[in-house]
Amino acid sequence: xxxxxxxxxxxxxDGVKVSFDGYQALRGLSLALTPGEMRAIIGPNGAGKTxxxxxxxxxxxxxxxxxxxxxxxxxxxxxxxxxxxxxxGRKFQKPTVFESHxxxxxxxxxxxxxxxxxxxxxxxxxxxxxxxxxAILATVGLSDLRAHLAGGLSHGxxxxxxxxxxxxxDPKLLLVDEPVAGMTDAETAQTAQLLRSIAKDxxxxxxxxxxxxxxxxxxxxxxxxxxxxxxxxxxxxxxxxPKVIEVYLGR
Amino acid sequence: MTSARxxxxxxxxxxxxxxxxxxxxxxxALAVPPASPFHVPAYVIALTGKYLCYxxxxxxxxxxxxxxxxxxxxxxxxxxxxxxAMGMYLMRQIGARGVYANPNLPDFMVFLNWHDxxxxxxxxxxFGYALLMVLAVPGVLAFAFGWFAFRSRVTGVxxxxxxxxMTYALLLAFFRNDMGFGGNNxxxxxxxxxxxxxxxxxxxxxxxxxxxxxxxxGYLIARAVTMSKFGKVxxxxxxxxxxxxxLGYRVENYKLLVFTLSAMMAGVAGxxxxxxxxxxxxxxxxxxxxxxxxxxxxxGGRGTLVGAAIGAVLVNFGKTYFTGALPEYWLFxxxxxxxxxxLFLPKGxxxxxxxxxxxxxxxxxxxxxxxxxxxAE
Numbered sequence: 243x244x245x246x247x248x249x250x251x252x253x254x255x256d257g258v259k260v261s262f263d264g265y266q267a268l269r270g271l272s273l274a275l276t277p278g279e280m281r282a283i284i285g286p287n288g289a290g291k292t293x294x295x296x297x298x299x300x301x302x303x304x305x306x307x308x309x310x311x312x313x314x315x316x317x318x319x320x321x322x323x324x325x326x327x328x329x330x331g332r333k334f335q336k337p338t339v340f341e342s343h344x345x346x347x348x349x350x351x352x353x354x355x356x357x358x359x360x361x362x363x364x365x366x367x368x369x370x371x372x373x374x375x376x377a378i379l380a381t382v383g384l385s386d387l388r389a390h391l392a393g394g395l396s397h398g399x400x401x402x403x404x405x406x407x408x409x410x411x412d413p414k415l416l417l418v419d420e421p422v423a424g425m426t427d428a429e430t431a432q433t434a435q436l437l438r439s440i441a442k443d444x445x446x447x448x449x450x451x452x453x454x455x456x457x458x459x460x461x462x463x464x465x466x467x468x469x470x471x472x473x474x475x476x477x478x479x480x481x482x483x484p485k486v487i488e489v490y491l492g493r
Numbered sequence: 494m495t496s497a498r499x500x501x502x503x504x505x506x507x508x509x510x511x512x513x514x515x516x517x518x519x520x521x522a523l524a525v526p527p528a529s530p531f532h533v534p535a536y537v538i539a540l541t542g543k544y545l546c547y548x549x550x551x552x553x554x555x556x557x558x559x560x561x562x563x564x565x566x567x568x569x570x571x572x573x574x575x576x577x578a579m580g581m582y583l584m585r586q587i588g589a590r591g592v593y594a595n596p597n598l599p600d601f602m603v604f605l606n607w608h609d610x611x612x613x614x615x616x617x618x619x620f621g622y623a624l625l626m627v628l629a630v631p632g633v634l635a636f637a638f639g640w641f642a643f644r645s646r647v648t649g650v651x652x653x654x655x656x657x658x659m660t661y662a663l664l665l666a667f668f669r670n671d672m673g674f675g676g677n678n679x680x681x682x683x684x685x686x687x688x689x690x691x692x693x694x695x696x697x698x699x700x701x702x703x704x705x706x707x708x709x710x711g712y713l714i715a716r717a718v719t720m721s722k723f724g725k726v727x728x729x730x731x732x733x734x735x736x737x738x739x740l741g742y743r744v745e746n747y748k749l750l751v752f753t754l755s756a757m758m759a760g761v762a763g764x765x766x767x768x769x770x771x772x773x774x775x776x777x778x779x780x781x782x783x784x785x786x787x788x789x790x791x792x793g794g795r796g797t798l799v800g801a802a803i804g805a806v807l808v809n810f811g812k813t814y815f816t817g818a819l820p821e822y823w824l825f826x827x828x829x830x831x832x833x834x835x836l837f838l839p840k841g842x843x844x845x846x847x848x849x850x851x852x853x854x855x856x857x858x859x860x861x862x863x864x865x866x867x868x869a870e
Contacts, residue, residue: 301735322739323738323741326738340732340737343725351737351740352740357741357743362722362726363722363750367722411741
């Protein structure tokens with residue numbers, strides 16, 4: 243790492259502001275994630291959850307504020323590919339897998355390996371690559387479907403494949419955007435279990451609408467509203483907070 | 494996952510047909526007496542040799558469009574630049590045999606009252622240098638163009654429009670006499686290539702064979718690229734570009750590399766085309782040419798490589814027939830063909846056939862009780 247650690251947090255956002263054509267999507271968002279932590283972020287539509295993900299992954303540059311990763315790396319100066327290489331993986335709200343690739347090729351493309359064009363053009367598969375793919379497919383429960391085209395998977399299976407691709411990247415930090423949107427109850431419960439097992443050796447930020455799912459995860463919760471944090475703590479404490487109730491139930 | 498071979502059944506058939514053509518067609522043209530039904534007349538050689546060059550252009554275009562989703566509407570420009578590089582060599586070979594008998598300057602320069610050979614023409618009396626330029630000029634242009642376009646993340650229809658603008662700009666530039674490339678008339682009246690008479694039947698037969706071999710090599714290179722992990726990343730970019738970026742791949746570098754490679758293949762196609770048709774002029778830069786090439790690929794089947802080559806040959810065969818029989822209807826026929834293929838054969842001829850075979854194979858194996866998952870490609 244370059245320089246001295248400025249913070250002991252894995253991810254550190256301070257006073258982040260972003261506006262689009264005069265609309266302030268983030269108004270001074272601050273958040274700190276300790277290494278190994280799983281955090282749930284909730285908030286109504288337009289609270290700035292997705293914009294926050296965009297800022298962390300380099301898709302959007304903040305107008306103001308600091309974003310640091312692993313203590314001293316300034317994420318605002320890097321692009322998407324560089325940030326992904328640092329070890330920040332992202333799962334999108336709408337499952338985006340490579341539809342015309344097989345399930346296992348999707349995982350293969352995500353696997354931690356040299357990303358340069360020359361390496362993929364002339365490189366050979368490293369030893370043990372099949373074992374790593376097998377392990378990941380087993381974790382997300384898609385071993386039987388490995389040779390199927392990803393475009394033919396069900397919605398829930400695509401979500402799991404995408405989580406598998408995140409695992410394959412072996413990131414230090416996983417950003418997971420609404421993993422259970424559109425899932426059945428059984429799939430939702432399976433997903434919560436999957437995330438809890440992943441959280442054993444990864445730091446995770448989960449953005450979610452589904453309060454039952456967040457309760458099921460059983461982790462610290464941050465509530466966003468209009469681009470800033472309004473409450474933080476265990477789910478029971480947060481859901482009893484009058485400000486949170488007002489935001490969620492209307493005034 | 495990497496179990497697929499460089500030559501699958503489709504590719505093997507394609508390779509055998511090309512090798513057979515490269516060997517048998519010259520024999521049929523030169524050794525078989527004209528009275529025999531197996532004799533291939535000279536005009537057929539010239540025509541089919543031209544189709545093979547178009548097929549190579551189509552394979553190059555399929556590599557960027559079919560696999561990486563870059564719909565280039567300017568590939569005709571790379572083809573024409575390769576053609577000009579070869580044409581300049583052929584012009585220098587004329588020497589003092591031109592109308593004005595100037596040993597140093599091509600006729601059009603004498604006509605324009607020029608006294609010195611422009612710098613751009615230096616070295617073109619050497620065949621090796623000309624070959625280098627056939628690859629380098631389209632390659633450098635594609636690299637410079639792609640450098641700016643892909644880095645600025647210009648994609649989709651916007652990219653298509655600027656590729657179209659690029660070829661149109663070159664069309665206008667090459668029309669100007671003071672560019673020094675023969676202006677409106679272009680380069681023609683070629684005499685010989687490497688000492689062989691360009692018009693002679695053996696030379697034409699050799700150029701035909703070379704075109705078939707170049708097409709095969711171009712296909713094999715494109716096939717090797719698309720089968721590598723690099724090729725999988727290309728398809729990933731085509732399907733979900735920003736997802737690929739979030740996985741850590743530098744999308745612009747991948748696009749730049751494949752676009753430049755494709756432009757160089759198009760340049761080779763143009764270089765083989767020019768001695769066979771005997772002329773290169775600015776109309777080769779016409780935007781309509783590049784659009785026609787896209788139609789060949791769509792008809793044959795994008796993302797199949799072999800299909801692109803077949804599409805180029807079939808559509809051009811149709812064009813030759815139509816422009817002879819019903820010249821005023823050719824553009825309508827081409828337009829209708831494109832609409833029909835888009836509506837009813839979105840995967841093109843080869844793509845649709847491949848799908849049918851895969852379904853039958855699955856049904857046949859399924860009947861024996863094996864579960865066969867759908868396999869990519």
